[in-house]
Amino acid sequence: MEKYTDRAQAGKILAKKLRAYANRSDRVVLALPRGGVPIGFEVARALKAPLDVLVVRKLGVPGNSELAMGAIAMNGIRMLNEDLIQELQISPSAIDRVTQVEQQELERRESAYRGNRPPLNLIDKTVILVDDGMATGATMRVAVKAVRALHPAHIVIAIPVAARDTCQEMLLLVDELICPLIPEHFYTVGTWYEDFPQTSDEEVCHLLGANHDSLHPH
Secondary structure: OOOEOOHHHHHHHHHHHOHHHOOOOOEEEEEOOOOHHHHHHHHHHHHOOOEEEOOOEEEEEOOEEEEEEEEEEOOOEEEEOHHHHHHOOOOHHHHHHHHHHHHHHHHHHHHHHHOOOOOOOOOOOEEEEEOOOEOOOHHHHHHHHHHHOOOOOEEEEEOOEEOHHHHHHHHOOOOEEEOOEOOOOOOOHHHHEOOOOOOOHHHHHHHHHHHHHHHOOO
């Protein structure tokens, strides 16, 4: 199976699959930072749609932060992996401590990325949720829940690459799922990109600003 060159190329390929949503006034692109933003930017540019971020933070297991015991999003939305928490016997106070730290980082990113621009209104909109890939789907699951609470008409997940099982699970939660590459053996998201550097806060801010300026020229 072919790999993507980088996130920008993946975004352009994804945008072609979303042509049905071009030139409609009711759609918005929400990217999960940071890696989803370069992809969301290409999708929004092709669709001439507004781009915003949906900041989601993974809740890492104490002492093993890569392992997700849950995730949080704006408006106090939290989802926990109860099975894992029971298995590892993680106490409620430990979960709250991790949540508190991630909540601060979530708020920092929200204000850093968006500045004084208010979040996009999602009521009765078609929301296209974008990330650079989906392994377990933990962060996307909490993103869907956060968006659903804001009363959109339609939720679409658009993702360049994802694990097969995760795609099947996520399909049950949204109206549509578009994923050009569903490998037999997934490994990690980065496996499917030739070039997969960390996206910086500066790049996120730059792309959000560029999208805003292209839709609202001075």
